[in-house]
Amino acid sequence: MKILKLNAISPVADEIFKGHEYSDSVQNPDGIMLRSYAMHDYAFGDRLLAVARAGAGVNNIPLDRCAEKGIVVFNTPGANANAVKELVLCELFLGGRKITAAANWAQSLKGQDNVAKTVEKGKNNFVGQEIAGKTLGVIGLGAIGAMVANAAIELGMSVIGYDPFISVKNAWLINNRVQFTSELSRIYAECDFITVHVPLTSDTKGMLDKKALAQCKDGVVIINNARGELVVSDDIIEAVKSGKVSRYITDFPDEKLLGVENIVCVPHLGASTPEAEDNCAVMAGKELMDYLQNGNIANGVNYPSVSMPRTSAARICVHHKNIKEMLSKILAIVASQGINVAHMQDSSKGEYAYLILDLDEPLGKPALDLIAGIAGVIRVRAL
Numbered sequence: 001m002k003i004l005k006l007n008a009i010s011p012v013a014d015e016i017f018k019g020h021e022y023s024d025s026v027q028n029p030d031g032i033m034l035r036s037y038a039m040h041d042y043a044f045g046d047r048l049l050a051v052a053r054a055g056a057g058v059n060n061i062p063l064d065r066c067a068e069k070g071i072v073v074f075n076t077p078g079a080n081a082n083a084v085k086e087l088v089l090c091e092l093f094l095g096g097r098k099i100t101a102a103a104n105w106a107q108s109l110k111g112q113d114n115v116a117k118t119v120e121k122g123k124n125n126f127v128g129q130e131i132a133g134k135t136l137g138v139i140g141l142g143a144i145g146a147m148v149a150n151a152a153i154e155l156g157m158s159v160i161g162y163d164p165f166i167s168v169k170n171a172w173l174i175n176n177r178v179q180f181t182s183e184l185s186r187i188y189a190e191c192d193f194i195t196v197h198v199p200l201t202s203d204t205k206g207m208l209d210k211k212a213l214a215q216c217k218d219g220v221v222i223i224n225n226a227r228g229e230l231v232v233s234d235d236i237i238e239a240v241k242s243g244k245v246s247r248y249i250t251d252f253p254d255e256k257l258l259g260v261e262n263i264v265c266v267p268h269l270g271a272s273t274p275e276a277e278d279n280c281a282v283m284a285g286k287e288l289m290d291y292l293q294n295g296n297i298a299n300g301v302n303y304p305s306v307s308m309p310r311t312s313a314a315r316i317c318v319h320h321k322n323i324k325e326m327l328s329k330i331l332a333i334v335a336s337q338g339i340n341v342a343h344m345q346d347s348s349k350g351e352y353a354y355l356i357l358d359l360d361e362p363l364g365k366p367a368l369d370l371i372a373g374i375a376g377v378i379r380v381r382a383l
Helices: 063-068 081-096 099-109 115-126 143-154 168-173 185-191 210-214 233-242 274-294 326-336 363-370
Strands: 002-005 022-024 031-034 050-053 073-074 136-138 160-162 179-181 193-196 221-226 247-252 263-265 314-321 341-349 352-359 377-382
Touching: 031 274, 050 274, 063 073, 063 377, 073 274, 073 352, 081 143, 081 193, 081 247, 081 274, 099 115, 099 363, 136 185, 143 168, 160 185, 179 185, 210 233, 233 247, 233 263, 314 326, 314 363, 326 341, 326 352, 326 363, 326 377, 363 377
Parallel strands: 002 022, 002 031, 031 050, 050 073, 136 160, 136 193, 160 179, 193 221, 221 247, 247 263
Antiparallel strands: 314 352, 314 377, 341 352
16 A cells, blocks of 8 residues: 655654555655645545544535545544644633743743742732632533533633534533533523634634524633634634633634733644644554555545445445435446345445445455446445
């Protein structure tokens, strides 16, 4: 297999690709590993089967264009969750106490006489609040949001969580003292702190706008480590200047936010720990190799996650449009060859679907060509 690195990837992934061609100079690769590389203008090679993002966000990858060509896009949800959780906890304290402003002021005293006396006189300008006993709203209870909710409970906060799409796994992991709500309006109305952990989609873009901010408690602290575009910059600046929002802390600086009092911009440090980079690299590498070698999809973004252990002589993997009678047409061709289907899984995600067929014996090229010729079939692989 030929694997191209479009970004620097933690060297812990090297062992996963041992025995394969894996570098930043590979030509016409079977798979791609990346982090933040912008792929929207990237020219896909004929061999390209999959793209693995060592991280959660995939805004830098043209998902639809990949899906149309049968190129699976993977991400690594949860691999950097602890790193982001720890940054959010730090930002909760930054939101409650004016630590950044106070530290900057203290630094400005260098060279002055009697610094200790000046500090005692000036510290009242930076009085803050404790987070214990306050209410935190967590919007999005995925891997990161769930960990933040649990940690906040242990810090003595009340926590209200909102996530209409919460997984059963995450629901089981969340502390039973976390309250759930199906209404964002409750988060806005009751919470002293709000932290956002949802993906950027057409539905969530700009979700924290003037209308949403107007529903919030006066003096709320808002933390955004998900995506900058979830919050409308002009609206949050207005809310901070009016005092409606006491502080806005974001991991996504932009030109408008910089230099605004009570807006703290962190330079996208959420997953910037060696532990998180190692975790993401290992998870992405394993996903990529399992797909290239076995056709299994785990944490697929543009195709459904479909996985089976390999127990048969041959495996056929089919990317296809999610349309009627597709499965029956494919199975009819297999049956016409007198070959038994040992195991099968087919699942869809939006307009695309993915099928794994384990057969008792290999399917010949003429039959594979017939499957590939079915209207709506995007790609066929025999493994």
